[in-house]
Amino acid sequence: xxxxxxDPGPLSVPEGAIVSLNCTxxxxxxxxFMWYRQYSRxxxxxxxxxxxxxxxxxxxxxxxxxxxxxxxxxxxxxxQPSDSATYLCAMAISGNTGKLIFGQGTTLQVKx
Amino acid sequence: xxxxxxxxxxxxxxxxxxxxxxxxxxxNHEYMSWYRQDPGMGLRLIHYSVGAGITDQGEVPNGYxxxxxxxxDFPLRLLSAAPSQTSVYFCASSYSGRPSYExxxxxxxxxxxx
Numbered sequence: 001x002x003x004x005x006x007d008p009g010p011l012s013v014p015e016g017a018i019v020s021l022n023c024t025x026x027x028x029x030x031x032x033f034m035w036y037r038q039y040s041r042x043x044x045x046x047x048x049x050x051x052x053x054x055x056x057x058x059x060x061x062x063x064x065x066x067x068x069x070x071x072x073x074x075x076x077x078x079x080q081p082s083d084s085a086t087y088l089c090a091m092a093i094s095g096n097t098g099k100l101i102f103g104q105g106t107t108l109q110v111k112x
Numbered sequence: 113x114x115x116x117x118x119x120x121x122x123x124x125x126x127x128x129x130x131x132x133x134x135x136x137x138x139x140n141h142e143y144m145s146w147y148r149q150d151p152g153m154g155l156r157l158i159h160y161s162v163g164a165g166i167t168d169q170g171e172v173p174n175g176y177x178x179x180x181x182x183x184x185d186f187p188l189r190l191l192s193a194a195p196s197q198t199s200v201y202f203c204a205s206s207y208s209g210r211p212s213y214e215x216x217x218x219x220x221x222x223x224x225x226x
Contacts, residue, residue, distance in 0.1 A: 004154075042219065042220075043204075043217030102156070104154035
């Protein structure tokens with residue numbers, strides 16, 4: 001079993017919908033939680049990060065971490081066709097943040 | 113800044129051949145990593161380095177070697193290519209201090225082993 005599990009989808013939604021992307025993990029030592037976005041045939045780019053538990057909001061994006069359930073989420077409000085990409089969660093242990101463990105990635109398509 | 117560069121962009125190898133994937137960064141980052149990406153598997157860490165002369169294994173190190181003689185370069189060597197190594201390979205770098213979780217990725221190398 002992988003340390004980080006993510007439903008690969010694909011997920012298809014109409015423009016304007018609220019999108020929920022999720023990951024579960026098994027290693028309780030993870031302290032840094034990240035979401036990367038990857039457009040087709042490109043390298044991933046950091047979208048959001050959260051340290052330990054709680055919520056973080058950035059524009060249309062909200063990241064949530066529930067360490068008690070070992071569950072993290074990314075919400076996208078008012079989704080746009082330009083949000084169509086693969087979203088990867090990633091996690092790291094405090095003090096070793098150069099070593100990231102990624103989920104499988106969820107492919108999202110937002111239809112106009 | 114060029115950021116993280118990778119060469120070649122595409123490569124076809126025959127089973128048993130060896131080759132080196134090149135990775136360079138010009139941001140003076142201490143951390144560098146190699147990942148492979150396969151359909152439905154996400155990014156899997158092959159090897160990583162926390163500084164020149166220091167490397168460690170990731171999740172899937174078998175069949176690959178690395179060395180880090182300079183801060184800028186982190187080549188990945190395939191010793192004897194196998195079809196199971198057909199994949200897209202990404203190199204990434206980050207600062208050693210916070211926020212070292214922000215890894216900057218190169219454009220990738222698409223490798224096919226026949």
